[in-house]
Amino acid sequence: MANPFPLEPSLWAATAAAPPQTTRLEASLSTEIVVIGGGYAGLSTALHLAERGFKPVVLEAQEVGFGGSGRNGGQVIPGLKYDPDELIAKFGRERGERLIAFGGGTADAVFGLIDKYAMDVPHIRNGWIQGAHTQEGMDQARRRAEQWGRRGAPVRILDQSETGRLLGSERYVGGWIDGRGGGIQPLSYARGLARAAQKAGAIIHTRTPATGLAQERGRWTVKTASGATVTADRVVLCTNGYTSGLWPRLHETIIPANSFQIATRPLSDNLRRTILPEGHVSSDTRKLLLYFRLDHNGRLLMGGRGPFREPKGPEDWAHLERIVGKMFPQVKDVPIEYRWCGRVAITRDFMPHLHEPAPGLLIDIGCQGRGVGMQTAMGRAMAEYVATGDEGALPVPLSPIRPLPFHALHKLYVSAIIAWYRLNDGGL
Structure with a gap:
């Protein structure tokens, strides 16, 4: 895998609370439930399972919050990509209302956990x-x-x-x-989820890539890069934008688009009073949307789409620097301190997908750029389903894995669309 911090550490990595104490899996073990992926979805699932008395084991290929969970814009936005009336038209009255309630409560799920566990997470909820x-x-x-x-x-x-x-x-x-919306330090939040899950009884192994997944006699075996295995009754797979070939063709169901971000040095008090003075977070209505906010130290953050490939140099963030100067001319001379990016899992219908391709294997994929709240709430829903078997706990129905047609060509298509929108989507 390409280095996700290709030039400089992200703002979040530089300012996050210390990581939780975790270990690499060295010896094989047997457990009830194994969760693959140490981002918001996996950690929330593990936490809510542990709250129910289970002892889930989490396997993370790198470190807690390594993927999009530790490298997003930190905006907590309620709702889904579709508006309420669209959800009812698309899914019918009963399912649509459930989706509306689910989407409307995603921000509450995040801020509720931060408060419940007194997490060391800078956050604001002014809308x-x-x-x-x-x-x-x-x-x-x-x-x-x-x-x-x-x-x-x-x-x-x-x-x-x-x-x-x-x-x-x-x-x-x-x-x-x-x-209902707000902002958080996203890597600190991922680490806070991990600490809460550990305290409740979950075990988290980092630097433990899962390399194989097989079922035999009703139990699952997860192979890892070290050679150690985890045998479990249930597996919950939550790898989103960093999904590989662990399950056949799963990675072909999403476009793992890169979301690029920059952050200025902390603004002076005078400048802070001229930009988002009441502490809101914001994104706009462009097809190729821009999102921006101030962090807890008064830096201005700007995010948007960039090249599909991994970045090669500071020039890959230059479009965001130009946008900052045009949108906020008062800060055009303030130096940029951080540049980073992370992958967002986008599905064809812009909805989260849940799959159960074999008994005992639950897969969650697709965050659509609203993963902070949505995947936190999804983890809670998946934990209830795993614990009770009640499909009614899930906000979206279980569906077959359907790869995108001509998936190999989608990177070229997405790159072309990004270039087109950049030229034509609002003049920036």
Whole structure:
């Protein structure tokens, strides 16, 4: 695997709470449940299983939060990619309402766990603003606010003036605000989940890549790179944007797009008062969306899509640096301190997918860029399903693994789409 920190450490790696004490798996063992993947989904699953009295074993190929969980923008945004009325139209009234309730509660799941376990995680919950960059985007914002408002969510429409004041940029014609959203230090949160899971009884082995998965006589055996194995009754696979060939063709069901981010040095107090002055987090209505926020030390973060390949040099982040200067001219001369990226698992229908291709094997894949809240809540749902066998605990139905047609060509397609949108999606 290519080095995920190709040039400099990420902001989050540089400022996170210390990692939990973990070990590499050296000797084979037998357990009830093994969870593969030490990101939000895997750690949340392990934590909620341990709370129920199970003793899950987590296998992580690198370190806790190594993948997208430790390298995202730290925005906690409720909801799914589809608006409530779209979910009902797509899935029917009963399933749609369940999905709406699930999506609407994802931010609560994150902040609830941070509070419950007193995690050492810098966080803020003053709301998420979606800025509309065109009148079409403003129409979309009105629909979303209306649909969530009907369901009692703390949302409201923002006119151009208020959007400019709350964001600190004049680039938007308006927008809407959802008071349920907020921001966290994402790697500290992953490490906090791991500590909570360990305290509840889970065992976490890092630097332990799973290399093989097979079932025999009703039990599963997970082979690891060291030669040690884990034998278990149940396996939960949660590798998302870093999915490899552990299960046939699973990696062909997603596009693992790279999300690129930069962070300035901490802003002066005067500059801080001009950008997101009330502590909101934000992403916009572009097809190739931009997302930005201030971190707990007052750095301005800007994120968006970049090359599909792993980055080769600082020039791969240059488009984000240009965007910062255009959106926030007051900080155009503030140096960039950090550049990093992480993979986001995108499915064809922009929904999370759950698969059970064999008895005792549950697979979760697809985060669509909202993984902080969605995968935390998904872990809770998967733990309930594993513990009870009740499919009603799952927000989406179990489905067959369906590889994307011509998957090998999708990297070229995505790269072309990114280049097209960069030229035509809002003038930045």
